[in-house]
Amino acid sequence: MATFTRSDNLRGAEFVDADLRGARFVGADLTGVVMRGVEIRDAEIDAPWLSDGPNHLRVNDVDVVPFVEAELDRRFPGRADRRATDPDGLRAAWAALERTWAATLERVATMPAGTVDESVAGEWSFAQTLRHLVLATDLWLGYAVLQIERPFHPLGLMGTGAEEDGFDRSVFTTTTPSYAEVLEARASRVAMVRDFLATVTADDLATPRKNPWAPAHPESTLSCLHVVLEEEWEHHRYAVRDLAALESARGV
Secondary structure (H helix, E strand, O other), X not given: OOOOOOOOOOOOOOOOOOOOOOOOOOOOOOOOOOOOOOOOOOOOOOOOOOOOOOOOOEEOOEEOHHHHHHHHHHHOOOHHHHHOOOHHHHHHHHHHHHHHHHHHHHHHHOOOOOHHHOOOOOOOOHHHHHHHHHHHHHHHHHHOOOOOOOOOOOOOOOOOOHHHOXXXXXXXXXXXXXXXXXXXXXXXXXXXXXXXXXXXXXHHHOOEEEOXXXXXXXXXXXXXXXXXXXXXXXXXXXXXXXXXHHHXXXXX
C-alpha cells in the first residue's frame, strides 16, 4: 500500500481511472479538489472547518454545507450558539456545552470498564479527547486570553501537527494518567471557562489577543473563546461518534 506524507507534493495531481477504494486521507488539504464521474459509495468526509468563512462543498452542483450545518445543529442542541457574540450569549452557549458533556460522561460511566481508553480507527480515545480539551482551554483561554505564563496542565494532550511546534512539550506527562485524574483536570478547565465567562464584559471581548500558533495574526478575546467553543463541539462529535461505534461492535 502506497503512503504519501507531507513531504510528497501532490498539488495539481490528476488521478484518471485510478482505483482509490479504501484510501484514507488524514489531515490532508483537499481545497479545490475536483472529482468528476466518480464512484463514491459509502465514502466518509470529516471536515471540522467546513463552515468557516465562505466555504463550499458541492455534490452534483448542490452546496451541501448549509445542510450539514443544520443537521449538526439539530443533532446537538446548543451547538448553534457556539458563535455567540455577547457575554450573555456566551454564558448560555457554555452552559449548553456543560449539559451536553455531562450527559455524555454519564453515558460513558455506564459502559464497560476500559471503554474510555479504547481507540476507534486510530482516533483518540475518550480519555485522550478530554485531555486534548484540557490543552485547548489552557492554550486559548489560559495562554492567549488570561496570559498565564505557564498555563499548561501536565495532563494536557497535544496533537502531532507541525503547527504545534514551538511549545515546550516537556511540561506534559509521558505516562498514561488514570481516568479519575483526567476527569479532575477536565473539571478544573471547565470551571476556568465558566468562571471567566461569569464576569466577562463586552469591552473584554473586544480586547486584542495573540494567536498562540501565529502571534502576528490578530485575535480578540471573543475569537479565542470561539475557538474554545468550536474545539468543544467538534471533539464532542468525535467522541459520541466513536462511542456509538464501540457500542455497535459490542452489539449494544
